[in-house]
Amino acid sequence: MPVYEYICRKCSRSFDDLVFDNAAPPCPSCQATDVERVLSVFAVGRGDGPPAPAAGPCGSCGDPRGPGACRPS
Numbered sequence: 001m002p003v004y005e006y007i008c009r010k011c012s013r014s015f016d017d018l019v020f021d022n023a024a025p026p027c028p029s030c031q032a033t034d035v036e037r038v039l040s041v042f043a044v045g046r047g048d049g050p051p052a053p054a055a056g057p058c059g060s061c062g063d064p065r066g067p068g069a070c071r072p073s
Helices: none
Strands: 005-009 014-018 036-038
Touching: none
Parallel strands: none
Antiparallel strands: 005 014, 005 036
């Protein structure tokens, strides 16, 4: 039973849902059924200590603007 992430095409809210079959769940905000399944980011634990943050697009700090965006000007 995987957990999928969705974005509602009507109200643009993102949400996740535990899926038992291939049917798309309704949006919890507006109840619309026109939702899009999107890739979700997950973290993998190392065993000891707190989990490491997931690497973002630049591969180091996770800045969503992309490679080099977090570099000081």
